Amino acid sequence: MNAIGVIAINVFRESVRDKVLYNLVLFAILLIAASLLIGELTAGQDVKIIKDLGLTATSIFGLFIAVFIGIGLVSKEVERRSIYSLLAKPITRSQLVVGKYAGLALTLAVNIAVMAAAQYVVLAYMRWGIPPNVERTWDAPAIDPALLVAIALILVELMLVTAIAVFFSTFSTPLLSAALTFALFIVGHFSADLRNFQSVVESPAVGRIARGLYWVLPNLAQFDVKASVVHGQRVPAGYVAVAVAYAAVYIALLLTISTSVFARRDFK
């Protein structure tokens, strides 16, 4: 196995040792409790609400993992001074950054896969005993394979967020890195406003700057297809492919800059 793979596996093992996977228990409890309570709180749409809750929880739990582990991937090694022993090994700095990133991406993928499985189990329980004619009135079936599209795009989005966190952590403090990553996450979801900013400001220069930012900053809103999937609206394969390609290019960009910045850092 090459150096990147070894580092990635180690990051995954470390996250398991750090009890990151405990969030899955919390996720399962949240979904099960919600599925039992929801019928008492609302009239109809229980399955829709469980889907919304499951997808949102997947996104939020994943976001916290991506940010709080992502910002510590590099900075923790520096803080603990274990970076010296790591760099003494036959690995390059870029392999270290990319390996760390790949390890966290693997952790996220395992987390999200388990969350998706838990969600399908809860949905199967909720569907139990529902007559087919009632299910036909729902926008989408309870056990809907299309949910996987939304979940996959959440994972892709989180991989991009992880790359942002890693990028900031290569030159900034953990606290500032977290703040900046969360800020970019929020801006990334409101990027459409940047595109249309010129229609609400008088200054053409400000409008152009906002439009420039729209193209430069990561557009995370495109990965949000939760509402469409829950309502049974088809997400075209072409759309998914372009969104995934965008994420891949952006991640490559961030990792390139991260490795470049990290390579120039002096740890003496």
Next chain:
Amino acid sequence: MRTAITIVVALVLLAGAARLQAVRERWYPPALEEETAMYLESAAAVRRISGPYAPLVADLYWIRAIQYYGGTKRRLSPAQGGDATSGAGPGAASPTDDRYALLYPMLDITTTLDPRFNIAYRFGAIFLAEAYPNGAGRPDLAVQLLQKGLRDRPDKWEYMEDIAFVHYWYEHDYLAASQWFEKGAEAPGAPWWLRSMAATTRARGGDRAASRLTWETIRQTTEIPFLRQDAEQKLLQLRALDEIDALQQVVDQVKARTGAAPEDWASLVRARVLRGIPVDPRGTPYELAPDGRVRLSSSSRLYPLLVEPPSGTERR
């Protein structure tokens, strides 16, 4: 051993905290009803704040709307000592009446956050249109909400059917109702019976038999339990209207014979005019007013009854 002691101490402290809370609540009772407030009434603002989590926030607003509607309805019900009769009366809430005032804003936010929230439009329209105190008595807002839904899904025949129903039942505008039934019938996937409903409504709108036919069709065809229960309730209300008419005839005959309205149902039972105290289809005795008018009890689960257009009213 040490762990066991820790657990025992923790349990004792927890019990102590609960006990203190109970004492505080006994000495300083908390307010029974929490103030219902909406701090954010702008749907657009909530949409902005909720960002990528808008669908879940829509669910929360929907749950809140259901709780608000159910809570207000229970508070206003005569069984809870609610003031069910002093409002605007069936069919129209007074402009100054602030009960159910938050219902439309909550539904508006729900449907702005999730424009395809089917049930929020359909159930929400019933909550809004239903005569006060069972609902907000605002058929205009019900139509507004459904038309908002149609802007996002212009071929949703169910919303057109619901708009037709609001015009039919709550506004007695049978021409508008038949036009919406026809519009719905033209939408893709619409059931065949919408066209016949349009024809029946145009020809015999307001007729009780036509109304019964309409609700019976809904009861038999809808696959949404809440809508089926609503149709069953309306059918029972129509039956109560028939029974009230029949009882009124009996009372009027006695009044014509004796020159005075009967004192109560018991006197009619004693005179063998009736076999027993007449009860409505939900089991609550009908009321006999001192002037001899038969009416549904305000404590009945069928209260208030559907408002029928006065006989001889011209069809709009």
